[in-house]
Amino acid sequence: MAAAGSVSTAQDTAEQARIEVRKAETKLAAGGSVGFEALHRLRDRWRHADLAAQGAQARAESERTQARLDGLTAVGAEVDKVAASTAANTLAKALEGVATACARVRALADEHDVQVAALVAAAVDLQVEAKAPGGPRATSGHVAVEGRSVQHKAMVLVPVLDRVEQALQFAVAGDVQRAAHLVRPVVEAPAPRRPDHLLRGNNGVLHPIEGDLNSGMQAHIRSGTLEPLSEVDIDRWMAGELA
Numbered sequence: 001m002a003a004a005g006s007v008s009t010a011q012d013t014a015e016q017a018r019i020e021v022r023k024a025e026t027k028l029a030a031g032g033s034v035g036f037e038a039l040h041r042l043r044d045r046w047r048h049a050d051l052a053a054q055g056a057q058a059r060a061e062s063e064r065t066q067a068r069l070d071g072l073t074a075v076g077a078e079v080d081k082v083a084a085s086t087a088a089n090t091l092a093k094a095l096e097g098v099a100t101a102c103a104r105v106r107a108l109a110d111e112h113d114v115q116v117a118a119l120v121a122a123a124v125d126l127q128v129e130a131k132a133p134g135g136p137r138a139t140s141g142h143v144a145v146e147g148r149s150v151q152h153k154a155m156v157l158v159p160v161l162d163r164v165e166q167a168l169q170f171a172v173a174g175d176v177q178r179a180a181h182l183v184r185p186v187v188e189a190p191a192p193r194r195p196d197h198l199l200r201g202n203n204g205v206l207h208p209i210e211g212d213l214n215s216g217m218q219a220h221i222r223s224g225t226l227e228p229l230s231e232v233d234i235d236r237w238m239a240g241e242l243a
Contacts (some may be wrong), residue, residue, distance in 0.1 A: 011053045020045075102168050105183075106161070112185050113159040119150045132240025133208070134192045139240075156187050198229040198237055206237060 123145050129137050131144035136151055144151045149158045160183040170179035195208035199217065202225055209217070220226040229237075236242040 009056075011056075013052070098172070105168060105171075106164055109161040109164045109183060113161045116148065116150060116157045116159050116185075119157065120145050120148060123150055129240070132238065134194070134238030134240070135189065137240045151189060154189050154191075156189050157185065158187055160185050192238065194238060195234060198234045199226045200229055201226055206243070208237070 123140075123143055128143055128145050129140040131137070131146065131151070136142040136144035136153065142153045149156050151157075163182050167179040167182040170176075170182065193210065195210055197209040197213055199207040199209060199221070201207065206229075207226070213221070217226060221228055229242075233242055
């Protein structure tokens with residue numbers, strides 16, 4: 001601020017001196033009386049003021065340049081301090097911890113999938129029956145296999161390894177809840193819905209119906225092309241005892 005004020009003052013002084021010289025020259029050119037010495041002093045003062053203003057401007061520019069260089073030198077020193085710190089090693093160790101945790105998650109998922117596959121294979125070797133509408137059959141120890149999953153009663157073991165990489169992405173992003181949900185190794189099977197009606201067609205095919213029978217179904221029942229089965233039959237169908 002001091003340098004800027006000095007430049008402004010010097011420029012104002014130079015401008016005032018120039019105006020005085022111009023006035024004197026104008027007066028002399030118009031026939032007025034201006035002494036040689038007086039005009040010479042005015043011109044010398046203007047020249048001095050103009051040079052002083054240039055000097056002030058040069059000093060201000062030099063100070064600005066030096067201040068800029070000092071600031072950048074300080075930035076460079078801070079760069080060196082950060083570069084010499086342990087931040088790089090700390091980050092590397094943190095990433096090493098992440099890699100170790102990811103490897104453990106993959107290993108746990110692989111171990112779980114091997115166990116599920118072994119249980120599926122054992123159930124198949126023991127001729128497990130297909131799941132009944134009401135769930136795994138009592139005649140199969142309430143065990144059922146569907147694809148790569150195995151179920152006992154309401155609990156289902158499912159493979160998770162093929163979803164681990166996506167789960168890890170969510171976990172690294174901070175969404176641990178979503179990641180854990182994605183690789184749930186055990187899920188609960190939805191409760192089976194018991195139909196309100198069970199109809200058997202002339203071809204022997206069973207038709208479970210939820211809700212009221214529509215007029216078309218009622219007409220088929222009256223004509224004998226559909227036979228409504230009893231509540232006991234519905235229970236037997238749910239247990240897999242009626243086909």
